[in-house]
Amino acid sequence: MELSICIPVFNFDVRELVFDLKKEIEAYDMDVEIILIDDASDDSFKHINTSLHNEVQNLIFLEKNIGRSKIRNLFSKYSRGKYLLFLDCDVKIDNAAFLQNYLAEIKKQPDLELMYGNFKIAGQYSTTLRNKYSLEREIFSGDHSSNFSLFKTVNFVIKKNIFEKFPFNEELVEYGYEDFVFSKLLEQNKIKFLAINNPVIHFDDTSNEVFLKKTAVAMRSLLTLSENSQNRAFIKDIKVYKAAVKLKQLKMVSVFLFLYGIFEDKIKKNLLSQNPNIKYFDFYKLGLLVRKMRSSRSDSGN
Structure with a gap:
């Protein structure tokens, strides 16, 4: 065959x-x-x-x-x-x-x-x-x-x-x-x-609302991968992961999350609209991942 x-x-x-x-x-x-x-x-x-x-x-x-x-x-x-x-x-x-x-x-x-x-x-x-x-x-x-x-x-x-x-x-x-x-x-x-x-x-008919929910799941999957050191070699080139790591290295996580919180509603409104902006989507993913990373460290006592 x-x-x-x-x-x-x-x-x-x-x-x-x-x-x-x-x-x-x-x-x-x-x-x-x-x-x-x-x-x-x-x-x-x-x-x-x-x-x-x-x-x-x-x-x-x-x-x-x-x-x-x-x-x-x-x-x-x-x-x-x-x-x-x-x-x-x-x-x-x-x-x-x-x-x-x-x-x-x-x-x-x-x-x-x-x-x-x-x-x-x-x-x-x-x-x-x-x-x-x-x-x-x-x-x-x-x-x-x-x-x-x-x-x-x-x-x-x-x-x-x-x-x-x-x-x-x-x-x-x-x-x-x-x-x-x-x-x-x-x-x-x-x-x-x-x-x-x-x-x-x-023929992907996923609505914007459903796709944002899937994106939250994807960021959770990415966080899970990052917690295993063997997987980091595979994910180190993912742009949203690289950006999150850079924010941590520069000790800018708190500043970023403060700014993200200010613009979050505006970003979501755009992403749920009929003309979503992909750059806003990049920012949205980064906000989700950085929040999940911080939450994961808090839960583990780090």
Whole structure:
């Protein structure tokens, strides 16, 4: 088996995605399988996706949600492919030659161990805070990129033996930074990487309010990572973490939090508006993280 398509599913109808992938697989008689693992979705989505049992090689329903890192690692158990293609469930195929593009690159460069395929934002969601952030910070331009920091789990191919050697960090149960830590692990181990512009369309309808709540969870995840000295090598280049550490070194935490408190309501009002400012979002994240760091030190008696 050349390629296993691995799709973690949570509360999303993946029928269109699966049928589009199957259409290309069958049209070109590809040595490719599709595997779905549902991370304890609501019953309504389980019912919808159950119809795919005869359309894919494996459809597994988990009884308990295990999180974004652990569920991805679980695909090693069920996949047969030499390469694993991970796709988020809330994407659509943008190009009828999507799989062919990946397989052609694999054939051309068999020593490649990781490929990141990029993504586009569905037009109707392009003005939300979540997707404005993606457009400004997470999507590369051009045909190729060698920037590891742009790696996202939404659409990537990795050799199975490399993935088994360097899995996702399962300490990260909650939302946030699992893709960054994973990419840094691969980068530090000199994995041969290439980003190619072979995008999917991302249909992320997360509201600004929900995204701010997710951001608070992400800052908690980042704090948890920082409390383990072995993880600091992976997170030291995260801008919000570097800024928080710098404030501490300069003994400016109290001053920063005082200023943040003055502007916090204004910042939140902007981020919840129809025209959120990404620089305000940077300030918002820093405020959350610095507060959590101070609270954590107080709770531990330091």
